[in-house]
Amino acid sequence: MHLIAKPLLKWFDQFGRHSLPWQASKNSPINPYFVWLSEIMLQQTQVTTVIGYFNNFIRHFPDLTALANADEDAVLAQWAGLGYYARARNLRKCAKIVVTQYQGEFPKEIKAMIALPGIGESTAGAILSISFGQNHAILDGNVKRVLARYHQVKGHYGQSTTLKDLWHLARQYTPDTRNADYTQAIMDLGATLCTRSKPDCANCPLAAHCQAKKHGTQSEYPNLKPKKIKPMRETAMLIYRNKSGGVYLEKRPEKGIWGGLWSLVECENDAKIIAKMIAEFDTSAHIQQKLPMIKHSFTHFHLMISPIIVACTNTSKSFQSIAELKVGLPAPVKKILAQLG
Structure with missing residues (x-):
């Protein structure tokens, strides 16, 4: 062995x-x-x-x-x-x-x-x-970290050569x-033990032959992916509510963020566009309240969400009771709906 x-x-x-x-x-x-x-x-x-x-x-x-x-x-x-x-x-x-x-x-x-x-x-x-x-x-994230430190494997494992080296080691061991x-x-x-920060090398069974432990370079491995500044995006989420307090949700397409989940209607955070969207949904609808902006971060960008409560009288649309929702909702939508009571 x-x-x-x-x-x-x-x-x-x-x-x-x-x-x-x-x-x-x-x-x-x-x-x-x-x-x-x-x-x-x-x-x-x-x-x-x-x-x-x-x-x-x-x-x-x-x-x-x-x-x-x-x-x-x-x-x-x-x-x-x-x-x-x-x-x-x-x-x-x-x-x-x-x-x-x-x-x-x-x-x-x-x-x-x-x-x-x-x-x-x-x-x-x-x-x-x-x-x-x-x-x-x-070769999951934990194994990559263990092997990268054990051998001081250079490069981020998002790089094909580094990933190839790690797979070779994983199969070898x-x-x-x-x-x-x-x-x-x-x-x-x-x-x-071999955690991202503050690894517990004192109790690690592999410490005796670990190159990162030997050279005091644990914090350097795995090599970090070069940082990129995440772009900031904005959107408005329209909370269409009927007289009974129900909300209108629509199912998102499978591809893209929150694929397949049910969410609020979104549009560009622009007053004219918002007014046009509301009028197309219900000609008698009006903005009731603007809630505080919410920041939601994804892997590649930050999303600033402006939630807007819109009072509706349109009865041809399907509104759902917040208390009885049994569908998948994006985390920020859950947060928004929780404020409505």
């Missing part, structure tokens, strides 16, 4: 996380559906955040069949707040394919797994390793035995 695997597995047996809700226990065997769901949720999201969403999600969709048969809005409603909503849409699409084409059992070949919606090589490797004990390497435990162990190490 390699220099990394042996001490890492010894550490994992004593200090690793063994009671996460998607893991096997004495009373329940490993559930590939749980493993797959957790791996998708954990993309771009920390374990502490995922646990609550995971538990809630499986209460609504306890197995692949339930998810495959679910309405898209119902799935997005349980995902709302986790972000990267294409993950939720791909979950449902993937479940449908597994149920209809694979008789409800995940394929056990990595090429077939990668061909499923929303599953890349690292995620496929994790699912096959943890669920079925297959020997596949993984993946052991032939206890592969499932190793997969979980190296993810746990990155999540609990």
Whole structure:
């Protein structure tokens, strides 16, 4: 067993996380559906955040069949707040394919797994390793950080050459035995000790041969992506309300931000354009109140939102009760509607 695997597995047996809700226990065997769901949720999201969403999600969709048969809005409603909503849409699409084409059992070949919606090589490797004990390497954010520090791998892993080097190391260190435990162990190490800031090198089982630890360069690795100033964008959100206090929402297209979620009507934050939009919606409508501006940040830009309450009398439109909403809403829209009571 390699220099990394042996001490890492010894550490994992004593200090690793063994009671996460998607893991096997004495009373329940490993559930590939749980493993797959957790791996998708954990993309771009920390374990502490995922646990609550995971538990809630499986209460609504306890197995692949339930998810495959679910309405898209119902799935997005349980995902709302986790972000990267294409993950939720791909979950449902993937479940449908597994149920209809694979008789409800995940394929056990990595090429077939990668061909499923929303599953890349690292995620496929994790699912096959943890669920079925297959020997596949993984390279999620935690593993990238561990390997980048261990070898002082230069360059940001958004660069193809750096990513290629990290994949080479990941495959090199993946052991032939206890592969499932190793997969979980190296993810746990990155999540609990080899963290982005203030890594706990004193308790790290790999510290003796870690090049970043040896040279005191932990804060330099992984190399940061060159910073870009995020542009600022503006939009107005029109809160059309009827006499009963209901709001008008529209479903966003799948592509783009908040894909597939239900949101308020948006337009350019310009008085003339806003007036035109309101008149087209309801000729007798009028602005009732302008709420404080909200800032919402995405990966590539900041969005300044001007919420505007518009009183309507139009009865031909479909208004929904805020208290009875059961659809997925973008986080800032939730925040806005919460102010209305």
